[in-house]
Amino acid sequence: MIPVRKAYGRPLDLRQGRVEMMHGSGGRAMAQLIDELFLSRLGNAHPGAGNDAAVLPAAAGRLVVSTDSHVVSPLFFPGGDIGCLSVNGTINDVAVMGATPLYLAAGFILEEGFPLADLARIVDSMAQAAAAAGVPVVTGDTKVVQRGRGDGVYITTTGVGVVADGEDWSGDRARPGDSIIVSGGIGEHGMAIMAQRESIGFAADIVSDTAPLHGLIAAMRASGADIHVVRDPTRGGVATTLNEIARQSRVGMMLRESEVPVQPQVAAACEFLGLDPLYVANEGRLLAIVAAADAERLLAAMRAHPLARHAALIGSVHQDAQCFVQMSTKLGGRRVVDWLSGDQLPRIC
Amino acid sequence: MIPVRKAYGRPLDLRQGRVEMMHGSGGRAMAQLIDELFLSRLGNAHPGAGNDAAVLPAAAGRLVVSTDSHVVSPLFFPGGDIGCLSVNGTINDVAVMGATPLYLAAGFILEEGFPLADLARIVDSMAQAAAAAGVPVVTGDTKVVQRGRGDGVYITTTGVGVVADGEDWSGDRARPGDSIIVSGGIGEHGMAIMAQRESIGFAADIVSDTAPLHGLIAAMRASGADIHVVRDPTRGGVATTLNEIARQSRVGMMLRESEVPVQPQVAAACEFLGLDPLYVANEGRLLAIVAAADAERLLAAMRAHPLARHAALIGSVHQDAQCFVQMSTKLGGRRVVDWLSGDQLPRIC
Numbered sequence: 001m002i003p004v005r006k007a008y009g010r011p012l013d014l015r016q017g018r019v020e021m022m023h024g025s026g027g028r029a030m031a032q033l034i035d036e037l038f039l040s041r042l043g044n045a046h047p048g049a050g051n052d053a054a055v056l057p058a059a060a061g062r063l064v065v066s067t068d069s070h071v072v073s074p075l076f077f078p079g080g081d082i083g084c085l086s087v088n089g090t091i092n093d094v095a096v097m098g099a100t101p102l103y104l105a106a107g108f109i110l111e112e113g114f115p116l117a118d119l120a121r122i123v124d125s126m127a128q129a130a131a132a133a134g135v136p137v138v139t140g141d142t143k144v145v146q147r148g149r150g151d152g153v154y155i156t157t158t159g160v161g162v163v164a165d166g167e168d169w170s171g172d173r174a175r176p177g178d179s180i181i182v183s184g185g186i187g188e189h190g191m192a193i194m195a196q197r198e199s200i201g202f203a204a205d206i207v208s209d210t211a212p213l214h215g216l217i218a219a220m221r222a223s224g225a226d227i228h229v230v231r232d233p234t235r236g237g238v239a240t241t242l243n244e245i246a247r248q249s250r251v252g253m254m255l256r257e258s259e260v261p262v263q264p265q266v267a268a269a270c271e272f273l274g275l276d277p278l279y280v281a282n283e284g285r286l287l288a289i290v291a292a293a294d295a296e297r298l299l300a301a302m303r304a305h306p307l308a309r310h311a312a313l314i315g316s317v318h319q320d321a322q323c324f325v326q327m328s329t330k331l332g333g334r335r336v337v338d339w340l341s342g343d344q345l346p347r348i349c
Numbered sequence: 350m351i352p353v354r355k356a357y358g359r360p361l362d363l364r365q366g367r368v369e370m371m372h373g374s375g376g377r378a379m380a381q382l383i384d385e386l387f388l389s390r391l392g393n394a395h396p397g398a399g400n401d402a403a404v405l406p407a408a409a410g411r412l413v414v415s416t417d418s419h420v421v422s423p424l425f426f427p428g429g430d431i432g433c434l435s436v437n438g439t440i441n442d443v444a445v446m447g448a449t450p451l452y453l454a455a456g457f458i459l460e461e462g463f464p465l466a467d468l469a470r471i472v473d474s475m476a477q478a479a480a481a482a483g484v485p486v487v488t489g490d491t492k493v494v495q496r497g498r499g500d501g502v503y504i505t506t507t508g509v510g511v512v513a514d515g516e517d518w519s520g521d522r523a524r525p526g527d528s529i530i531v532s533g534g535i536g537e538h539g540m541a542i543m544a545q546r547e548s549i550g551f552a553a554d555i556v557s558d559t560a561p562l563h564g565l566i567a568a569m570r571a572s573g574a575d576i577h578v579v580r581d582p583t584r585g586g587v588a589t590t591l592n593e594i595a596r597q598s599r600v601g602m603m604l605r606e607s608e609v610p611v612q613p614q615v616a617a618a619c620e621f622l623g624l625d626p627l628y629v630a631n632e633g634r635l636l637a638i639v640a641a642a643d644a645e646r647l648l649a650a651m652r653a654h655p656l657a658r659h660a661a662l663i664g665s666v667h668q669d670a671q672c673f674v675q676m677s678t679k680l681g682g683r684r685v686v687d688w689l690s691g692d693q694l695p696r697i698c
Contacts, residue, residue: 021695022690024584024695024696025584025585025689025694025695025697026583026584026585026586026589026630026689027585027589027628027688027689027690028688028689028690029690030584030585031593031688051445051446051519051520051580052415052442052445052446052580052581053413053414053415053442053443053445053446053448053508053510054413054414054415055411055412055413055446055448055512055519056411056412056413056414057411057412058408058409058410058411058412058511059407059408059412060407061407062404062405062406062407063404063405063406063407063408063452063509064402064403064404064405065402065403065405065452065454065487065488065507065509066401066402066403066454066488067454067455067456067488067489067490067505067507068456068490069456069457069458069490069491069492069505070492071458071492071494093401093402094402096400096401096402097400097401097402097404099402099404103412103414105414105415105416105507106416107416107417107418107456107505107507108418109418109420109458109503109505138414139414139415139416140416141416141417141418141505142418143418143419143420143503143696144695145420145500145503145696146695146696148497149499149500150498150499150500151494151498151499154458154492154494154503156416156418156456156458156490156505156507158414158416158454158456158505158507159402160412160414160509161402162407163404170400171400231400231401232401234375235373235374235375235379236374236375236376236379237375240375240376244380279376281375339376339377339380340374340375340376340377341371341376341377341378345374346370346373346374346493346495347373347492347494347495348374
């Protein structure tokens with residue numbers, strides 16, 4: 001970002017103004033947009049600000065890097081918007097490696113004609129989420145595409161963090177006998193989006209669970225439990241994430257349907273739309289796979305944290321060369337929880 | 350990225366296949382796209398691969414982070430494509446801080462219907478550029494948007510590097526008396542794009558200068574010259590970049606038009622389109638501002654590098670409270686080289 005502290009003539013019209021092609025062309029209009037809309041909200045405190053890269057203090061520990069492009073539609077939804085989502089989502093991808101997230105970078109692709117008022121609201125939301133999480137946005141970029149070549153705004157965030165030696169959470173570390181824990185009710189982000197998109201009145205009170213999970217994860221680490229895997233079940237939901245872990249670790253899993261927490265209105269909305277909550281995206285939940293002997297200790301530590309009061313032990317890991325994830329149903333049966341094969345929920349994050 | 354080494358039934362059709370919405374929904378189709386198109390090209394060598402974040406060795410020195418969203422149109426142009434451009438551009442933003450680029454992250458926003466063959470060609474180009482530069486792509490993300498909500502592919506790359514203490518190149522360090530050096534002919538990237546976009550036959554041999562500059566920059570550092578600022582003049586060109594530096598450093602600048610290297614075909618194409626090469630984007634050139642006493646030493650070191658054989662001393666820095674960038678013209682006059690105010694070249698990078 002290029003802060004050019006100078007007079008631009010009239011200030012940006014943040015009420016009626018819209019994104020124009022010249023806001024992306026590198027000249028005075030872009031400098032004004034960055035100064036008056038982005039830097040004034042996201043701050044400019046780090047050395048290197050004003051250059052094309054941020055220069056930051058040396059960091060102790062192995063580096064952890066993650067990136068996520070956000071294309072959620074609609075941009076605003078109950079419980080959040082693309083701004084806070086893009087901050088929390090990337091913080092979580094870094095944190096689930098056992099790492100401490102330190103910095104965010106943000107790249108914006110704006111569509112010509114997008115209201116500056118909406119953009120300001122989104123950047124405000126990013127700024128608040130970043131401040132609440134204590135993970136600043138230290139550098140960024142803005143591009144503009146013509147009408148009909150975007151959809152308001154897309155935001156790609158990249159997170160940089162550090163992880164100490166010896167912290168080795170990874171999707172390939174689930175072992176037969178381990179317990180599977182989820183941190184709370186599932187499917188809330190996806191159904192908040194779908195209720196808005198499909199105008200389902202009775203589901204209008206479903207709120208996205210978007211939240212930064214690094215504080216919860218720090219509390220989990222502090223419990224001393226022998227944690228093997230932590231993962232946030234976003235696109236594809238709990239079912240897809242568990243299948244990924246099963247495949248990476250070459251194990252099978254058995255879930256107990258009766259133990260999986262699902263809010264009644266989420267269950268109702270899923271039934272109405274013919275969706276399975278196991279496949280619906282979460283943005284503030286995590287799955288933890290932990291040595292069985294430590295499961296209760298970990299559960300207690302999690303339930304003491306505001307983001308995991310409804311944490312539940314939902315299943316266990318076993319040997320299975322075919323890496324199947326299965327579920328014992330409320331009716332006493334058993335079914336395979338397969339990979340998502342089709343296109344259940346496009347543009348959910 | 351989620352490598353799921355399993356059988357997907359039929360392999361991806363990289364000849365006739367197209368991006369579908371289900372390639373972004375987190376399920377089996379997405380896993381196949383990532384496995385067969387992305388990971389097979391960009392590699393999967395780092396610990397943490399298979400998780401949502403890359404875990405990398407500890408890095409000595411201050412961290413440098415930069416991000417850039419790439420929306421160039423057309424996607425393929427003489428001398429390059431969005432793939433190598435997105436690698437080189439971000440490497441350069443890290444390198445111009447005097448830093449050593451270490452890693453790249455890449456977020457892809459794909460438009461439904463985009464040919465997989467074109468996507469493979471772009472990812473091949475990224476892989477080759479990353480390998481040539483010695484800066485691997487260590488993590489990534491893929492999203493899909495509906496037809497008419499994107500434009501083939503947008504790529505946001507983030508670079509992470511390190512800079513030693515004492516290396517403090519920054520846009521606010523230009524001082525009166527300093528010399529201004531450009532590493533080669535200007536405007537080549539922008540005019541290669543424009544010639545393609547506007548089908549200007551006589552300009553068809555203009556080739557983008559896209560290149561990674563960290564090797565050249567290392568050679569410049571090794572020269573021992575007292576370098577104050579290095580910057581790559583991309584969007585907005587040399588004129589905009591020098592205005593930014595002048596403003597940050599609170600100095601004026603005087604360029605000599607006769608010394609500014611412009612290829613004849615670039616000059617001709619600019620004249621045909623009514624453009625000023627000083628405002629046209631470069632993707633493999635840099636500007637260096639250096640203590641005057643060291644200018645010749647730095648020029649010699651630059652000219653010994655293949656990417657800067659035509660490096661030229663094009664002007665100098667002086668005191669000016671108004672921070673004007675001016676140019677003495679070939680005709681003996683003098684003009685102000687102002688900020689770009691309009692929308693000269695949309696979607697040039």
